Amino acid sequence: MTETMTLVAPSSARRPRAAGGSGPVARRIRRGILYAILLAAAAAMLTPFFWMLMSSLKNANEVFSVPVRWLPEVFVWENYVEIWERSDILTWIRNTLVLSVAVTALQVLTGSFAAYGFSRIRFPGRNALFLLYVATIAVPWQSYMIPQFIMLTNAGVANTLWSIIFLQTFGAFGVFLMKQFYETVPEELSEAGRLDGLSEYGIWWRIMVPLSVPAIASLSLLTFVNTWNDYLGPLIYLRDPSLWTLQLGLQNFVSSLYDVDYGVLFAGLVISVLPIAVIFLLGQRFFVEGIATSGMKG
Template sequence: MTALRPAPPRPARPADPPPPARRRRTGRPAPAAAYAVLAAVVLLVLVPFAWMVSASLKRDNQVFTVPIRWVPEEFRWSNFVEIWDRIPLATYLGNSLFLSVAITALQVLTGSFAAYGFAKVRFPGRDALFLAYIATIAVPWQAYMVPQYIMMQRLELTNTHLSIILLQAFGAFGVFLMRQYYASIPDELCDAARIDGLSEYGIYRRIVLPLSKPALASLALLTFVNTWNDYMGPFIYLTSNDLWTVQLGLRSFLGQYDGEHAMIMAGAVLSVLPILAVFLLGQRYFIRGIATSGLKG
């Protein structure tokens, strides 16, 4: 018997080259740098609010000191108590709340209903009419301010809340915002509902509106804030002190040669609180609606 010969050793295979190092993606800022920029922007935005709160806790002769003293020497919390006795602030806040809620409800209703017609109903000249209507956003309010006032005066609606409500019940921006959102809803849903015999109003109420809660919340929040902060509208149409909004009421602290700026800042802080509460409650829907309506950056 012949002895078994051992198999010759196999030559060693060359080691695989190390994987190439991954290249860093260029063109995008590092997370730390992005957060730093965002923090700087947030601080820049919050500076006026910080100064407002600081000024509301000072005396009048300390509001405009140079350099700015961010922390008051004496915290005058009494400013927030005294302002309720100096002016009928509760009446002003109630008027602002009434106008904001009424105008917001009407703009959400009219804007969403008109946007449904422009987005889901086919009729001749639809796109041209929509562009013509949206173009009115570019027309400055000062161009038709006087004709509007003459119209309200002839209808004997001046010095009433109804005049402001009627003039602001419709808004081209709301129609544009809602139409952009409705465009993301598939037309097949509406066509299937029409085949099933559902009317256009039924489609709008049962299908489109339930799917549009983020956009409706965004429009409601934007309209509420804009109406709450409106100064020129109430200033032009409201002359009775009982009908004034909080923006007009704070003007009571301004005299011909001087003003009580600490009290004005205290009133401004109180007037910001309702807007802050509304924004915090609808923040989730607001961000989602803006992100899906074509208005994001």
């Protein structure tokens, strides 16, 4: 009879010790360093906006004082009253809002519709046509700006808001973004819609569009911000002061005064940034979700 001896190793011998730097203390240190770096980066990005906000509450002599005064000695709230009285800022805001809403709505409509065709309709040369269309994103606008201006002038829409709307109604980036999202939607949903008697237009409108709310929100936010902040397009096409946008109006507000009150000017800049900040904060969740899901293929 053979006796079997079993050696029971101590628990400390059975569990390998944690490698150096991988314990809970080291993880907390690394996390703390990461948070410190993120906070420093966020502070660096927000510092210009804080300086702009504080400058809008200073008098003209304090704005560019040396050394820099981050906080005004006296808060000059009258700057926000003067920008409304000394400029036509209400007209500028109205024109900018009209252009931003119109361009955003049209880009979402045309982008989602074209993206459905590229993602669901089978036709010869589809992939080549899509790559050719998306490749136009890499072409700088300055390279075809003059021919485009001549075409719109001959069409009789120069010096009207329609010129900016026609320029930005179609965008390759919107088609690319929406197509990437549509490819994550199962093909079975489209087949079920066809069995129920829906046309391709009905499938796009009643199935694909409701499912693509995050992507539509992302595209809407990006398009609205780009149109709101656009300066070069209005500078080229909008010569009538009654058609100026907010960015163009503020630039001419500086050029039209010999002695610029920069406190009043910064008040106008704060007013121009405020709508964008509010819209981005309200749509941040949809924006992140839309960008994340548009990069996935199911």
